Amino acid sequence: MELSFHSVLHLYQDQEMEDLILPNGGTPAGTSSPASSSSLLNRLQLDDDIDGETRDLFVTVDDPKKHVCTMETYITYRITTKSTRVEFDLPEYSVRRRYQDFDWLRNKLEESQPTHLIPPLPEKFVVKGVVDRFSEEFVETRRKALDKFLKRITDHPVLSFNEHFNVFLTAKDLNAYKRQGMALLSRVGESVKHVTGGYKLRSRPLEFAAIGDYLDTFALKLGTIDRIAQRIIKEEIEYLVELREYGPVYSTWSALEGELAEPLEGVSACIGNCSTALEELTDDMTEDFLPVLREYILYSDSMKSVLKKRDQVQAEYEAKLEAVALRKEDRPKVPADVEKCQDRMECFNADLKADMERWQSNKRQDFRQLLMGMADKNIQYYEKCLMAWESIIPLLQEKPEANGSPLVFIPWWSL
Amino acid sequence: MEQAPPDLERQWQPAPLEPLGHTDAGLQAAVGEEAEGSRDEVPGDGTEHALGLGVLMTENNFGLKKIEISVSEAEKRTGRNAMNMQETYTAYLIETRSVEHTDGQSVLTDSLWRRYSEFELLRNYLLVYYPHIVVPPLPEKRAEFVWHKLSADNMDPDFVERRRIGLENFLLRVASHPILCRDKIFYLFLTQEGNWKETVNETGFQLKADSRLKALNATFRVKNPDKRFTELKHYSDELQSVISHLLRVRARVADRLYGVYKVHGNYGRVFSEWSAIEKEMGDGLQSAGHHMDVYASSIDDILEDEEHYADQLKEYLFYAEALRAVCRKHELMQYDLEMAAQDLASKKQQCEELATGTVRTFSLKGMTTKLFGQETPEQREARIKVLEEQINEGEQQLKSKNLEGREFVKNAWADIERFKEQKNHDLKEALISYAVMQISMCKKGIQVWTNAKECFSKM
Numbered sequence: 001m002e003l004s005f006h007s008v009l010h011l012y013q014d015q016e017m018e019d020l021i022l023p024n025g026g027t028p029a030g031t032s033s034p035a036s037s038s039s040l041l042n043r044l045q046l047d048d049d050i051d052g053e054t055r056d057l058f059v060t061v062d063d064p065k066k067h068v069c070t071m072e073t074y075i076t077y078r079i080t081t082k083s084t085r086v087e088f089d090l091p092e093y094s095v096r097r098r099y100q101d102f103d104w105l106r107n108k109l110e111e112s113q114p115t116h117l118i119p120p121l122p123e124k125f126v127v128k129g130v131v132d133r134f135s136e137e138f139v140e141t142r143r144k145a146l147d148k149f150l151k152r153i154t155d156h157p158v159l160s161f162n163e164h165f166n167v168f169l170t171a172k173d174l175n176a177y178k179r180q181g182m183a184l185l186s187r188v189g190e191s192v193k194h195v196t197g198g199y200k201l202r203s204r205p206l207e208f209a210a211i212g213d214y215l216d217t218f219a220l221k222l223g224t225i226d227r228i229a230q231r232i233i234k235e236e237i238e239y240l241v242e243l244r245e246y247g248p249v250y251s252t253w254s255a256l257e258g259e260l261a262e263p264l265e266g267v268s269a270c271i272g273n274c275s276t277a278l279e280e281l282t283d284d285m286t287e288d289f290l291p292v293l294r295e296y297i298l299y300s301d302s303m304k305s306v307l308k309k310r311d312q313v314q315a316e317y318e319a320k321l322e323a324v325a326l327r328k329e330d331r332p333k334v335p336a337d338v339e340k341c342q343d344r345m346e347c348f349n350a351d352l353k354a355d356m357e358r359w360q361s362n363k364r365q366d367f368r369q370l371l372m373g374m375a376d377k378n379i380q381y382y383e384k385c386l387m388a389w390e391s392i393i394p395l396l397q398e399k400p401e402a403n404g405s406p407l408v409f410i411p412w413w414s415l
Numbered sequence: 416m417e418q419a420p421p422d423l424e425r426q427w428q429p430a431p432l433e434p435l436g437h438t439d440a441g442l443q444a445a446v447g448e449e450a451e452g453s454r455d456e457v458p459g460d461g462t463e464h465a466l467g468l469g470v471l472m473t474e475n476n477f478g479l480k481k482i483e484i485s486v487s488e489a490e491k492r493t494g495r496n497a498m499n500m501q502e503t504y505t506a507y508l509i510e511t512r513s514v515e516h517t518d519g520q521s522v523l524t525d526s527l528w529r530r531y532s533e534f535e536l537l538r539n540y541l542l543v544y545y546p547h548i549v550v551p552p553l554p555e556k557r558a559e560f561v562w563h564k565l566s567a568d569n570m571d572p573d574f575v576e577r578r579r580i581g582l583e584n585f586l587l588r589v590a591s592h593p594i595l596c597r598d599k600i601f602y603l604f605l606t607q608e609g610n611w612k613e614t615v616n617e618t619g620f621q622l623k624a625d626s627r628l629k630a631l632n633a634t635f636r637v638k639n640p641d642k643r644f645t646e647l648k649h650y651s652d653e654l655q656s657v658i659s660h661l662l663r664v665r666a667r668v669a670d671r672l673y674g675v676y677k678v679h680g681n682y683g684r685v686f687s688e689w690s691a692i693e694k695e696m697g698d699g700l701q702s703a704g705h706h707m708d709v710y711a712s713s714i715d716d717i718l719e720d721e722e723h724y725a726d727q728l729k730e731y732l733f734y735a736e737a738l739r740a741v742c743r744k745h746e747l748m749q750y751d752l753e754m755a756a757q758d759l760a761s762k763k764q765q766c767e768e769l770a771t772g773t774v775r776t777f778s779l780k781g782m783t784t785k786l787f788g789q790e791t792p793e794q795r796e797a798r799i800k801v802l803e804e805q806i807n808e809g810e811q812q813l814k815s816k817n818l819e820g821r822e823f824v825k826n827a828w829a830d831i832e833r834f835k836e837q838k839n840h841d842l843k844e845a846l847i848s849y850a851v852m853q854i855s856m857c858k859k860g861i862q863v864w865t866n867a868k869e870c871f872s873k874m
Contacts, residue, residue: 214692221689228681235678239671246664253657256650259839263846364696368874375868379861386857389850396847
């Protein structure tokens, strides 16, 4: 049985919403079938030049297709790459990838570029409830998120040159490459990979402590906003359910009447139009707004783990340094391996700092767009309703006959 | 000055065409015209309270005065009820002003306090004495079709306020009705504070009220009702059903809408908290949050306005009941008529059989005669005589019942036509004002979100 996309909302409602001020809730909404809608805004999101750099790499994710095989059914997406970079043999590529390929890519990036912030992927599984992984809405939402993911990598001055990324974009047979095992890793990457835990950090530099605190609060606030947004959608859906019963009653009444028949039918149609507009609003919010919020929560989670790694690198360096100091040897020079550690730490710090700045700037733009988009959708909703109601005023004011006593009415513009 | 004593003793008949106590035909004509004319100026719906005009016969019978009626205040009172127990109730101040033709100035002529039960008494009286009129309804006794925010408590100030408006509307409806406005009891309701209850009860209408209620609820089959009334009764049933449904769903819609708006208020708080950790984004977020608060609080006024629309629908829900009562009254009268005709026919039959000696119809007398022997010619003569008297009486009664029935149908249908026009006009008005409310709500929504969008753009 194919259920609507809206049951995805149950996924998000993990916690009690104690911190929200909410009116007395009603019964859970029935499922409704959302209309699919495309958000032009989202598509255009990352096409502006950031920092005014001239772009030499363009990546797009589109054209989802369902593949039915004996073992499984899955979706692939077309990845189109256009580039003038020397790292690419051809100026243009077009390959097909599925979600697990993206997952593989992300893991590789984390491994090979541990000092950088890797953008998040949309969630792998949809845990709670039975969601149709092949519904148009779900696939479209996922496509957008995957597109965003690749674009963020494309925009990154270091990540976009990553080898695995290149192969992902260009290889005909990605699986063969995967089987080959790990390709050349950067030195930093390899060494950082082997940093074990267990070192105690002395003192975190102020700026990284601040970043950590910021991310904590940021994730918290986003979580609250996510819950509020979900709750609003839930309330709107329940409102929609009632509206869908409300409108037709005017129709029923209209059938009983003579002179009032047309006005009542008009009101019924009007409410119907408002209902449709509301449905479009809830669909848009579900498909465009919630996923981006969720993405940023995942993003800040992954950033926190990178911060932890940085702490580890620093801790290792400090420990080694201390060990040298304790040895009380007469060597004025610092041993090579301690130097290496210091290098590692300083590189890490630099990479992270740069990434954080970039992330902050992107975040600002993303949220500006996201929230303006939310405002826009609401404005459009009200504009549709306004149009509907304004258009029936003349119908309601229509007089059936020219004769008879002049009827008193309140002109609509007087209010 | 009035010569005849006020004729408060009335038979339960179809309402006479003459106003109570006044038989001057010439005045009648004037009354008729004035009533007609005033109807144009009196708006049918209750929203024009400030212009609440009615036409009232003054006691001294000198022409007509335009009056303004308003229920201007409501006050909580405590008193002792019939069982000498303390009770709290609300009293309403009714002010009557007469409007001078020349300069339009109004002068306060009467002012008194009445409670809801007295309004009910007035209405019950009108129902009994004007069965052919679709009597305006009172606002509901208890709050129904409540959505969660509204209190169902009769003492709640919002409920009292809406009831005050409803009571004023009721009085205006009666005062602007061409026939009801002339009623003496109604006049006294507005002018005689003390003793009014006793005056009403002296009319003896209570007895009739009880038997009327019983009759209205009784089930019986009418063979030849006026088709128009049958259809109309059916319509009133359907109307009641559809408006009830509408009001129920509307209450649920209001509930949901309230929820949607109020949850947005949470954005205000969280944006504020978030702005504290942001540098450049902070201001935009903070001010956007403020707009979310404005949005959330705007729903209170919006829904309060909508209650007015619900009240307008409710009035017609109750009006449907009054309409139904008129149709039932016709059925009652028709049934009565049919029974009388049937009875007369059977008596005539009996008479004929006695006279000719043939027995076609069953009669107890006939049976006993058969069983216990023939009766004497004298006995038979006596019986025929009695029957002939009864038949005579019966024919007279049938004639008058027929006349009554036709009068009722004529008068009732006239009022029904008046009511139909009023209904169509009022409900159209109500729909227009509802549409206007929706438009206003949409415009407010656009405003708020546009403001918020601007704040977001500055992030």
